[in-house]
């Protein structure tokens with residue numbers, strides 16, 4: 699049975715004070731809840747503060763990016779080991795803003811995936827198509843390319859520390875959410891891809907999250923789809939009440 703995940707991607711938002719307050723409020727809400735998994739991904743400078751605030755709760759810490767090299771002359775980059783030092787269990791890789799704003803390729807992303815998994819850091823690997831790709835009926839081709847590229851060289855064993863996030867780019871930060879049918883169809887494709895390219899067990903046990911304008915009022919419907927195992931949330935993860943509403947939806951769906 700796959701546990702539902704509610705992961706908050708704070709992007710380049712919050713300041714020290716608001717990050718601490720948000721983490722504290724969510725830790726108080728979640729406490730030791732174990733029916734779902736909650737992950738907070740604040741900006742790098744606030745990782746240690748957020749870690750302190752969530753300690754004692756079941757919430758896990760994640761980062762929004764990393765570099766594939768372990769150390770050296772890579773000004774401005776952050777290694778996997780550094781993230782682990784701050785208490786991270788997860789790192790988001792391949793987010794559409796990294797792909798489309800920073801120009802990361804599947805090859806770049808794959809190097810990071812390999813580096814993270816090698817050191818035991820869990821990876822939330824984001825995949826998703828642009829609007830024009832969906833309109834040209836290319837969604838599955840894009841997903842296939844990004845899955846193949848991002849997971850190059852990763853074994854079925856390595857996959858146990860990976861979560862996939864399907865994030866259609868046209869739904870991210872736009873207020874336009876994929877319909878439950880659109881989300882389920884993409885998730886079903888991804889699970890079948892995992893089954894074909896790995897094996898049925900790996901595909902069955904892997905969590906596939908939906909991301910793209912998830913809100914408290916659409917979270918339960920999305921997470922009730924057979925192949926949707928939770929949500930990666932941007933904007934609505936920045937307020938304790940809205941992310942709290944998404945957490946409540948996940949708990950409610952997971953408890954049936």
Ligand code: PEP
Nearest residue numbers: 870871909910911932933
């Ligand atoms: C995201 O950035 O991963 C995301 C899904 O953003 P939003 O929820 O704001 O659409």
